[in-house]
Amino acid sequence: MAWETVVLEVAGQPLAFTRVELRVSAEEVSREASFDIAWVQPGPPCGPDEDATIKVSGELWLTGFTRDVRGSLSADRRSYALTVVSKSVDATEASVDHPTGLAKDLDLKGIAETFDTLGIGIETTIQTAKKKFHKLRLGETWFQTLETEARSQGVLIHDTAEGKLKLSKGPDGKIAGALREGVNIEQASATISGRGTFSEVKVRGQASEGTTKTALRPVGEAPAGGKRKRPLIKVHEGEATSERLKDRAAWEAKRAAGSAKECTVTTPGWRSNGQLFEANKTIEVIIPAFGIEQQMTIASIVFEQEASDGQGGGTKATLTLKDPRALGGENPRGKSADSWAAPAVPIPTFRAD
Structure with a gap:
């Protein structure tokens, strides 16, 4: 496993630690990190809301602020745990x-x-x-x-x-290489479910101007690939135009088709072919035991590293992978087993009731 040099700077000064966990998701607005701080001086190592950056082997990974500074004390030891959040956290709070x-x-x-x-x-x-x-x-x-x-x-x-x-809109690119059973996968789990799948998606709304049927009762719809009749009807927020309703219907149909197919992989390192794993990028996944051979989107990542043996023996990454359509991508059209396959979402249509 490859050792990663993680540098945490708080208020412009490096802060030493013994363990790090980095978390990022394509479906969340703010990445975050947790550190076990190596600190023997009196008082806390830092305060909350101080400027912080995290670099992984020279690559900027997070720009934000310290958040929680937690101290603990026992008869024979004391410790500090620190969490750091992206500055984008303010967008949600x-x-x-x-x-x-x-x-x-x-x-x-x-x-x-x-x-x-x-x-x-x-x-x-x-x-x-x-x-x-x-x-x-x-x-x-x-x-x-x-x-x-x-x-x-x-x-x-x-x-x-x-x-x-x-x-x-969809994946932001590809990660080189592949996640392969027996090569760079330590553990894996997979879920194929009928939960959250639908036969068709209809999006209804209303325009702010006009009295015609297309203004008052517009509908965008798209088949979603379900095996039995299970319609999903959504109310469109905001101005309901033909293009907006069709885009929303296609988006919901893609997510319905892809959301039920997911696997989690733990790999002994943070990279593939030298490229750091990134959320919302696709990577080839080959796991014959599960019948998976296709591109999947990295929905979320947990990077972990612990220097307990002085060599970074705890370096690993846990990736949650989804069918690309679950995040707005296209049908991967790989060689996976039929149970992993799902029909491509047809072009959405518009009508007025």
């Missing part, structure tokens, strides 16, 4: 304080920039539809005001190493 609370004729990135009153930052490489009016609800966090609109357009919101929010 602090309210937006904006003079008007109104954004006009902007896409999702523009709306995000308008209400980023804390200067967290936003990254995106995708194009989204413009919205005529976006009104901030009193007390909303930045994430709350973005999430409703993002969901309506099939967009994921997660974070970056710099602590910014990132908007994505």
Whole structure:
């Protein structure tokens, strides 16, 4: 297993530790880390809300703040545990304080920039539809005001190493190499379930202007691949246009088709072919025991390393992998067993009842 040099800096100064756990998810807005601090001086090693960065073998992994500083004491030892969070955590906890609370004729990135009153930052490489009016609800966090609109357009919101929010539609790229049974997989588990699967998705809403059927009773729909009749009807938040309803229906149908197929893999290292594992990227997974041979999206990662033997013997990564459609991607079309296969989601349609 490969030893990773993890550097924790708090208020510009390195802080030594004996154990580290890093956690990141494509379905969460803020990554975080936990450390067992090597500290023998009087008092705590640091305070909460101090600037912090984490680097993994020279690569920036987190920019944020210290959060919880927990001390414990017994007759023969004392210890400190420290948690560090991405600066994007403020997007989920602090309210937006904006003079008007109104954004006009902007896409999702523009709306995000308008209400980023804390200067967290936003990254995106995708194009989204413009919205005529976006009104901030009193007390909303930045994430709350973005999430409703993002969901309506099939967009994921997660974070970056710099602590910014990132908007994505589907995977952000690929990880080189593969996770192979008998090669770089120590443990694995898999779940194939009918829970959360549906035969079709219908999204209903209403336009803010007009009295025609397309304005008052529009419906976007898409087959979702279920084996028996199990419809799912969603109410669309915000302006209901043809494109918005179709995008939402396709997004919900993809997630329904992919959400029931998941596996968890523990590997003795944090990299594949020298590339650090990243959430919301795909990687080839080959586990004959489970009948899996296809690209899967890394939904979340837990990196662990402990220097108890002086050699980093506790270095491992636990990856939760999902069918790419569960996170807005496309059918992987691999060679997996039939039980892992699911039909591609057809092009969504629009109609008025």
